[in-house]
Amino acid sequence: MLRGMRRGIQTNLAWIVTVLALLVTGCGNADGRPNADPTSATSPAAVTTATVLPTTLPDQSVVSTTTSTTVTATTTTTSVPIPLPDIDADLDEFDDLESLLDELDDLLADL
Amino acid sequence: MKTMRRGIVLGIVLALSVGTSAVLAQETTTDTTVAPAEERPRPIEELKARAQQLIDWQVAVINRLQASVENSRFITEGHAGRLQGGLAGTEATLEHISAQVEDATTLDEVWALIREVHGLHVGNVLAPKTRQVIASDSLVAIGGKLDRFAERLGEWLTRAEENGYDVAEGWALLETMEANIASGVDLADPVAESVIGLDGSDWPDPAEGLLAAGRRDLHAAGIDVREAYAAGHEIVQFLRSLIATA
Numbered sequence: 615m616l617r618g619m620r621r622g623i624q625t626n627l628a629w630i631v632t633v634l635a636l637l638v639t640g641c642g643n644a645d646g647r648p649n650a651d652p653t654s655a656t657s658p659a660a661v662t663t664a665t666v667l668p669t670t671l672p673d674q675s676v677v678s679t680t681t682s683t684t685v686t687a688t689t690t691t692t693s694v695p696i697p698l699p700d701i702d703a704d705l706d707e708f709d710d711l712e713s714l715l716d717e718l719d720d721l722l723a724d725l
Numbered sequence: 726m727k728t729m730r731r732g733i734v735l736g737i738v739l740a741l742s743v744g745t746s747a748v749l750a751q752e753t754t755t756d757t758t759v760a761p762a763e764e765r766p767r768p769i770e771e772l773k774a775r776a777q778q779l780i781d782w783q784v785a786v787i788n789r790l791q792a793s794v795e796n797s798r799f800i801t802e803g804h805a806g807r808l809q810g811g812l813a814g815t816e817a818t819l820e821h822i823s824a825q826v827e828d829a830t831t832l833d834e835v836w837a838l839i840r841e842v843h844g845l846h847v848g849n850v851l852a853p854k855t856r857q858v859i860a861s862d863s864l865v866a867i868g869g870k871l872d873r874f875a876e877r878l879g880e881w882l883t884r885a886e887e888n889g890y891d892v893a894e895g896w897a898l899l900e901t902m903e904a905n906i907a908s909g910v911d912l913a914d915p916v917a918e919s920v921i922g923l924d925g926s927d928w929p930d931p932a933e934g935l936l937a938a939g940r941r942d943l944h945a946a947g948i949d950v951r952e953a954y955a956a957g958h959e960i961v962q963f964l965r966s967l968i969a970t971a
Contacts (some may be wrong), residue, residue, distance in 0.1 A: 629781070639801060642923065655763070670910060694889075695885075695888045695889030695890045695967075696888040696889060697884055697888075697966045697968065698881075698884065698888060698890075698967065699968075700968070701881060701961065701964050701965060701968060702965075704877070704881075705874075705877065705961065708870070708873075708874045709868060709876070711867075711874065711954055711957075712872065712954075714867050714870070715867065715950065715954055717863070718860070718863055718864065718947060718950070721859060721860040721863055722858065722860055722943060722947045724856050724943055725856055725857060725860060725939075725940045725943060725944070
C-alpha cells in the first residue's frame with residue numbers, strides 16, 4: 615500500500631516537472647512575437663532536461679528518475695519577401711532627367 | 726475773187742494744223758519733263774552696303790552664341806569665360822572692320838575688308854566650336870546625374886535582395902546602365918578641350934578635322950547616355966513590379 619502511494623507520488627512529480635518544463639519553454643515567446651525571424655535559418659531545437667530529485671526514505675535505496683523533454687521550435691522559412699516602400703518618392707530628384715535629355719538632343723541637333 | 730476765196734480756206738486750214746501741232750507738242754514736252762531721271766548708285770557704295778550687311782549678319786551670329794553660353798546650365802565656368810572672351814574679341818574685330826569699310830575710298834579696299842570678314846570663319850569655326858563645348862559640358866554633367874541615379878538604383882536593388890527578392894535582372898540592367906554612362910562621358914569629356922582653342926586662322930586645318938571628330942563623338946555619347954537612361958528607367962519599372970507583386 616505504502617509502496618503504491620510512493621509510486622503514485624513519484625509519477626505525479628514527474629508530470630508536474632514535465633508541465634513546468636513546457637511552460638518555461640513557452641515563456642520565451644510570451645510577448646506575442648512570431649517564433650522565428652522568417653529570413654533566418656532554422657533554429658536549433660531547444661532541449662530542456664529536468665531531473666527529478668530522488669525521494670528517499672531511510673529504509674530504501676535511492677531511486678532517481680530523469681525525464682527529458684525535447685521541444686522543437688517551429689521555424690517558418692517563408693518564400694514571400696518583405697514588402698519594399700514606395701520607390702517613386704525616393705527618386706524625386708531624378709524626375710528632370712527626361713527633360714534634360716530632351717535639351718541635350720536639341721544641342722546635339724545643332725552641332 | 727475765186728483766188729481770194731481759195732487763199733482764205735488755205736489760211737484757215739494752216740491755222741488749224743499749226744494750233745493742233747502746238748498743243749500736241751506742249752503735251753509731249755510736259756510728259757518728258759515730269760518723269761524723274763533715276764540715279765544709279767556708284768559701284769563702291771553698293772559694295773560697301775553689301776560689306777556692312779555681311780558684318781551685321783556675323784555680329785548677329787556672335788550675339789546668339791553669346792546668349793547660348795550665358796543660358797547654358799551646364800557649361801563650366803572656365804569654358805564659359807574662354808568662349809565669351811573669344812566671341813567678344815571677334816565682335817570687336819567686326820566693329821573695327823565696319824568702321825574701315827565706311828572710310829574706304831576704293832573698291833579694292835572694300836574687297837580686302839570683305840575678305841577679312843570671311844577670314845574670321847564665324848560660321849565654320851566659332852559657331853560649331855561654341856556649340857560643341859556647350860554640348861560636351863552638358864553631356865558630362867548629365868552623365869554625373871545619371872551616375873547618382875545608378876548609385877541610388879543599386880541601393881534599391883541591394884535592399885530588395887536583402888528583403889528576399891530575386892533581383893538578378895535588375896543587376897544586369899544596372900551593369901548596362903553604368904557601362905553606357907562611362908562610355909558616354911569618356912567620349913564627350915575631351916571634346917570641349919580639343920576644340921575650345923580653335924579660331925578662324927585654324928580653318929581648314931586642323932579645325933575642320935577636329936570639329937568633325939568632335940561632332941561624331943558627341944553624337945555617339947548622346948546615344949550612350951540615352952541608353953543608360955533607358956536602362957535606369959527599366960530598373961525602376963522592375964522595382965515597381967516587385968513592390969506591386971509583394
